[in-house]
Amino acid sequence: MEHVQPKVVIITGASSGIGEATAKLLAQQGAKVVLAARREERLKTIVNEIKQDGGEAVCIQADVVSSEDMQKLAQFALDQYGRIDVLVNNAGVMPVSRLNELRVVEWTQMIDVNIKGVLHGIAAVLPTMREQQSGHIINVSSVAGHEVHPTSAVYSATKFAVRAISEGLRVEESPSSRIRSTIISPGITESELLQTIKSPEVQAMASHFTALSISPYRIAGAIAYAINEPEDTGINEIIIRPTLQP
Ligand code: NDP
Numbered sequence: 001m002e003h004v005q006p007k008v009v010i011i012t013g014a015s016s017g018i019g020e021a022t023a024k025l026l027a028q029q030g031a032k033v034v035l036a037a038r039r040e041e042r043l044k045t046i047v048n049e050i051k052q053d054g055g056e057a058v059c060i061q062a063d064v065v066s067s068e069d070m071q072k073l074a075q076f077a078l079d080q081y082g083r084i085d086v087l088v089n090n091a092g093v094m095p096v097s098r099l100n101e102l103r104v105v106e107w108t109q110m111i112d113v114n115i116k117g118v119l120h121g122i123a124a125v126l127p128t129m130r131e132q133q134s135g136h137i138i139n140v141s142s143v144a145g146h147e148v149h150p151t152s153a154v155y156s157a158t159k160f161a162v163r164a165i166s167e168g169l170r171v172e173e174s175p176s177s178r179i180r181s182t183i184i185s186p187g188i189t190e191s192e193l194l195q196t197i198k199s200p201e202v203q204a205m206a207s208h209f210t211a212l213s214i215s216p217y218r219i220a221g222a223i224a225y226a227i228n229e230p231e232d233t234g235i236n237e238i239i240i241r242p243t244l245q246p
Helices: 017-028 040-052 067-081 104-132 153-173 200-212 216-228
Strands: 008-012 032-037 056-061 086-089 135-140 179-186 237-240
Touching: 008 017, 008 067, 008 104, 017 032, 017 040, 017 056, 017 216, 032 040, 032 067, 040 056, 056 067, 067 104, 086 104, 104 135, 104 153, 104 179, 135 153, 135 216, 153 179, 179 216, 216 237
Parallel strands: 008 032, 008 086, 032 056, 086 135, 135 179, 179 237
Antiparallel strands: none
């Protein structure tokens, strides 16, 4: 049976790019969306746009690196809407560089946001989803979670980890609960992600990527598909990339 009630969906990294597009698309489809990121003003603007469009949305400032912020985010969603149907663990950064540049601070940032952020999200919602006996956690990995290229070693490592965590969640939860786990692995997508690159060598190559990129609404569409499938059907992973991306 289709889920008829509007779903309550938390989206991290909802202040731009894939997260923003996902929030807007899901709200258009009738979901109640809870937007989170660090840039609160951006979130408020997006919430207003969703509401002007007839949708239902709220936002809260949350840094995924802070386990406490993520607990507050989950509580905020429960206070607003009484349940949590979906968490989209989307927040991420990509300050890629060659290992021999020794950008240890950026390696740590990627591990903190891309891996620990996802784990903090799971920790914040899993008890509620187990209590509800239903829920869906969507983790945004990457094509780089399947491949390693020069400059992507640490970023790829974080995105391989996201896939391992998602699959771990699926195999642990599937026998006993109705909690679904989906990996979304995008290719090159229009967003602000390239702005997180600090290495001048990689920045110089960035225009090559942007020329290929697809709309974040293509990725949002894949996320919506996974959410909208009936609850007896788990979409475990979707890889989606520009046709011209090798
Ligand atoms: P954007 O840079 O446009 O969006 C990233 C989002 O993450 C922003 O909303 C940002 O908000 C948020 N964010 C970053 N750090 C934190 C933090 N510490 N706490 C909370 N939120 C944070 O890029 P994308 O939309 O492209 O990125 C979304 C996801 O898609 C990422 O996981 C990325 O790795 C993945 N991806 C993107 C691809 C692409 O080509 N664009 C390809 C493959 C995967 P704020 O700064 O306000 O906190």
